Amino acid sequence: MTDLLALAGAVIRAPLTRARPHAPLPRTRITRGPLRVDEARLTAYARVCGFRHADGTLPLTYPHVLGFPAAMRLMCRRDFPLPLLGLVHTWITITRHAPLTSADRPEITVYAKESAPHRRGTEVTMVTEARLAGRLVWESASGYLARHPSTVDTPPTKPPLLPTTTEWHLPPDLGRRYAAVSGDRNPIHLHPLTARAFGFTRTVAHGMWTFARCLAEQDPTGEQAYARAEFRSPVLLPCSVGHGADGTGAFQLRSGDRLHLTGFSGEYEETSARSA
Numbered sequence: 001m002t003d004l005l006a007l008a009g010a011v012i013r014a015p016l017t018r019a020r021p022h023a024p025l026p027r028t029r030i031t032r033g034p035l036r037v038d039e040a041r042l043t044a045y046a047r048v049c050g051f052r053h054a055d056g057t058l059p060l061t062y063p064h065v066l067g068f069p070a071a072m073r074l075m076c077r078r079d080f081p082l083p084l085l086g087l088v089h090t091w092i093t094i095t096r097h098a099p100l101t102s103a104d105r106p107e108i109t110v111y112a113k114e115s116a117p118h119r120r121g122t123e124v125t126m127v128t129e130a131r132l133a134g135r136l137v138w139e140s141a142s143g144y145l146a147r148h149p150s151t152v153d154t155p156p157t158k159p160p161l162l163p164t165t166t167e168w169h170l171p172p173d174l175g176r177r178y179a180a181v182s183g184d185r186n187p188i189h190l191h192p193l194t195a196r197a198f199g200f201t202r203t204v205a206h207g208m209w210t211f212a213r214c215l216a217e218q219d220p221t222g223e224q225a226y227a228r229a230e231f232r233s234p235v236l237l238p239c240s241v242g243h244g245a246d247g248t249g250a251f252q253l254r255s256g257d258r259l260h261l262t263g264f265s266g267e268y269e270e271t272s273a274r275s276a
Helices: 002-016 039-049 062-075 174-182 192-196 207-218
Strands: 030-032 088-096 107-118 121-132 135-147 164-170 226-231 239-245 250-255 258-266
Touching (some): 039 207, 062 107, 062 121, 062 174
Antiparallel strands (some): 088 135, 088 226, 121 135
16 A cells, blocks of 8 residues: 555656756665565566576566566655656666575665766666675666756667567567566556557557567576666567577667667676666
């Protein structure tokens, strides 16, 4: 009930919240756990995203799901400087320091690291960490963008298109299916009517589903040590998309020449990480 009230308050405040670059961030760190992994939910998540999930090892993206309620709680706070409605997930990096299994009971901590001007508005970096007995075993950093007029003039770059390795047809109910296993029930993912209220002509696939599905194509067990992605344009459902890769760890998701996501998975490369 408390979380629902916090969400309702954030929605009500959203039209009155003006995003400002370098605005003070909450100093609060929200910690949950030790958390028990629900085997049924994990199995359903692996099935929706395409992970093999044979030996109990958590897919690289799954701790993000465990941390999502804490992240939402933090972004619903009165002192969070960006309006919750309309926030866009722009990028993510994930580093796995040690394997996590479904038998583990990780402690998850979420905090806001920094805010910065963006060519389309203001972007906040959110960090999620997973620990076992105090030891950091997994971490991620994500960019969330509030769009508004900006003086930043940094044109986007478009990487060369990679060879298409496979094509997927994404059904119209994919957003609802992923919401059921991830807990991310943003209205733009659930139904065309609620998506239209936010300016989309059709339901939008979750960015984290596109990321997870690409990682599952790269490594079906999801045991990569490091991965990153930039979310470039929404995937409107239903549709057909192509997964591109070049054998070096780089991958893309696109419709024709339109890039939806670019990324990399493999060994950790500190020089290529968006955030440590």
